[in-house]
Amino acid sequence: MKMKSSKLLTKKDLRKTFWRSFTMEWAWNYERQMNLGYTYSMIPALKKIYKGNKEKLTDAYKRHLEFFNVTPWLSTFPLGISIAMEEQNALHPDFDDKSINNIKVALMGPLSGLGDSFFWGTLRVIATGIGTSLALQGNILGPLLFLLIFNIPALLARYYGLYIGYNIGASFIEKVQKTGLMDRLSYGASVLGLGVVGAMVATMVTVKMPLKIGSGAEATSITKIFDGIVPGILPLLFTFFIYWLNSKGVKAQWILLLIAAIGIFGAWSGILG
Amino acid sequence: MNPVITAILLALTAMLANGEYFLGSSMLSRPLVTCTIAGLIMGNMTAGIIMGATLELAFIGSFSIGASIPPEIISGSILGTAFAIGAGKSTAVALTLGIPIASLVLVIKNLCFIFVLPYFVHKADRYATEANDKGLDRMNILGGFFSINLPIGLIVGISFLLGSPMIKAFLAIIPKFVIDGLGIATGLLPAYGFALLMKLMINKNNAVFFILGFALAVYLKVPVTGVAIFGACLALILTGYAAFKGQNEPITENASANKDQNNKGGIDYEDEEF
Numbered sequence: 001m002k003m004k005s006s007k008l009l010t011k012k013d014l015r016k017t018f019w020r021s022f023t024m025e026w027a028w029n030y031e032r033q034m035n036l037g038y039t040y041s042m043i044p045a046l047k048k049i050y051k052g053n054k055e056k057l058t059d060a061y062k063r064h065l066e067f068f069n070v071t072p073w074l075s076t077f078p079l080g081i082s083i084a085m086e087e088q089n090a091l092h093p094d095f096d097d098k099s100i101n102n103i104k105v106a107l108m109g110p111l112s113g114l115g116d117s118f119f120w121g122t123l124r125v126i127a128t129g130i131g132t133s134l135a136l137q138g139n140i141l142g143p144l145l146f147l148l149i150f151n152i153p154a155l156l157a158r159y160y161g162l163y164i165g166y167n168i169g170a171s172f173i174e175k176v177q178k179t180g181l182m183d184r185l186s187y188g189a190s191v192l193g194l195g196v197v198g199a200m201v202a203t204m205v206t207v208k209m210p211l212k213i214g215s216g217a218e219a220t221s222i223t224k225i226f227d228g229i230v231p232g233i234l235p236l237l238f239t240f241f242i243y244w245l246n247s248k249g250v251k252a253q254w255i256l257l258l259i260a261a262i263g264i265f266g267a268w269s270g271i272l273g
Numbered sequence: 274m275n276p277v278i279t280a281i282l283l284a285l286t287a288m289l290a291n292g293e294y295f296l297g298s299s300m301l302s303r304p305l306v307t308c309t310i311a312g313l314i315m316g317n318m319t320a321g322i323i324m325g326a327t328l329e330l331a332f333i334g335s336f337s338i339g340a341s342i343p344p345e346i347i348s349g350s351i352l353g354t355a356f357a358i359g360a361g362k363s364t365a366v367a368l369t370l371g372i373p374i375a376s377l378v379l380v381i382k383n384l385c386f387i388f389v390l391p392y393f394v395h396k397a398d399r400y401a402t403e404a405n406d407k408g409l410d411r412m413n414i415l416g417g418f419f420s421i422n423l424p425i426g427l428i429v430g431i432s433f434l435l436g437s438p439m440i441k442a443f444l445a446i447i448p449k450f451v452i453d454g455l456g457i458a459t460g461l462l463p464a465y466g467f468a469l470l471m472k473l474m475i476n477k478n479n480a481v482f483f484i485l486g487f488a489l490a491v492y493l494k495v496p497v498t499g500v501a502i503f504g505a506c507l508a509l510i511l512t513g514y515a516a517f518k519g520q521n522e523p524i525t526e527n528a529s530a531n532k533d534q535n536n537k538g539g540i541d542y543e544d545e546e547f
Contacts, residue, residue: 022297026417029390030462032469036397040413043406054404061401061409065394066473067466072298101473106501113498124300128329131305135326138319142326143305150300158297181512188508191482194474195504198486199497201467206460232491238461243468252395255465260387263458268450272457 001163004170008049008087016044017079018162024072031256033069038079045083049090060086063101070108071115073154073161078107080165088173096182102189109196123150205235210273222271274316276434282314283351284430290347291422304328304350311351315358324354345382348429349375355433370437377440378428380447382421383455387462390420482507 003011024037042064050057070078082104089095127149135142176185209222226233245255266272286307293301300306305325312321328350353371356362393416400408432440475483482504489495489503
């Protein structure tokens with residue numbers, strides 16, 4: 001696939017990102033999910049883009065170590081966009097580098113929605129259907145076809161996604177840059193990104209308090225009472241609590257230990273469940 | 274075959290299966306694949322393939338979507354197959370033998386997710402401030418290996434040698450609230466990631482959109498994708514999509530001067546001259 005001509009990168013650089021993106025879920029962690037895999041995939045391009053500018057390179061590494069999650073086979077699409085934006089950031093001193101992560105976060109939700117339903121809901125079901133029907137007869141073609149049917153489209157998506165993402169990112173950002181609308185794009189991306197983060201806090205942080213108050217038929221769980229005030233207020237308050245701890249400068253390992261202790265104490269006392 | 278060698282081969286199979294996450298999320302961890310290899314190791318590949326198909330259908334509901342990780346199917350299916358072929362037992366019996374081991378793997382995995390992997394994640398933060406790309410590479414590769422891959426391999430190998438009853442007895446020693454508590458903690462951990470993300474993105478001017486996204490999700494039950502679509506529309510409206518459209522074409526100095534002439538017409542232009 002053709003790559004949009006670039007001042008700083010070659011097709012070979014993008015190919016490195018393609019191969020490195022294979023490890024996207026390898027160090028998947030609860031805290032920031034695919035952040036290590038994403039940074040790992042960005043490294044060759046970032047090193048070239050920010051050659052000789054250690055300060056900006058450091059900022060870029062830190063940026064991509066933030067939370068990220070997406071259907072893994074589509075991860076190269078946001079990678080392509082991120083690379084294109086980092087390139088513009090290096091070329092234009094007035095570029096707002098916050099917009100890079102805002103766009104990334106904004107893409108997470110829609111891409112995962114699309115990707116999960118296509119790869120998990122459709123492609124895997126077809127591959128499993130064909131694979132198991134042969135495997136039930138003891139045919140080795142069962143597992144082999146299962147792998148091939150799933151992985152060939154997945155690989156194509158991973159490969160082309162990168163270049164499509166890069167080309168779209170490069171031409172779009174260039175236009176925005178030239179017309180001086182960068183601050184608007186950045187603001188728009190933060191509107192979209194924060195909305196998505198708000199929805200993710202509501203759906204991905206789980207705090208349940210099953211303890212019942214009252215007796216017999218009138219008993220209601222504490223979760224229900226809180227949900228009566230604002231649904232999902234417990235995950236929200238817990239996230240704010242961690243945000244507050246973090247802004248007070250509490251060290252990461254203490255926050256993690258505290259979370260583990262809260263979980264174990266909650267299970268022991270029956271407050272959390 | 275020597276049971277120690279078999280155990281090592283089964284451990285490597287488990288590591289290869291988990292290695293799918295190093296190899297493009299390529300479905301190597303599915304029972305169709307792992308049971309086939311386990312069957313081959315136990316000397317009866319056909320039985321392994323058939324068992325893989327049965328397990329695959331049983332597990333069809335267990336796949337990871339978004340933040341959830343799959344229940345421990347790797348150890349369960351590999352050891353289930355190995356026990357079934359080795360002891361000549363039926364699939365159902367073999368699976369029952371595999372379940373305590375799978376639960377043990379799940380407990381160890383949660384422990385690693387809470388206590389081991391974060392070490393690598395935070396060390397990576399330090400390497401980032403030093404612009405140490407080799408260090409970042411290492412954190413990604415070693416983090417996944419030591420926190421998840423190696424523990425799964427070790428438990429599968431050791432469990433095969435010890436046998437299922439021993440693992441069951443061991444599991445009984447761990448208090449239930451510790452096991453449950455670790456599960457609860459994994460549900461709380463994403464809050465930390467979001468807190469870090471918010472610190473980066475939020476300011477006085479845009480905090481309201483966080484609340485908006487949250488409210489859409491909890492009151493109207495809009496899924497994250499839907500929130501993103503609403504957010505995109507809102508972003509376009511707020512940033513003045515029409516104005517944006519008009520200025521979309523890249524314009525050079527000259528072209529913009531011409532455009533001004535065309536748009537404003539003669540009179541305005543002449544006014545400027547006076």
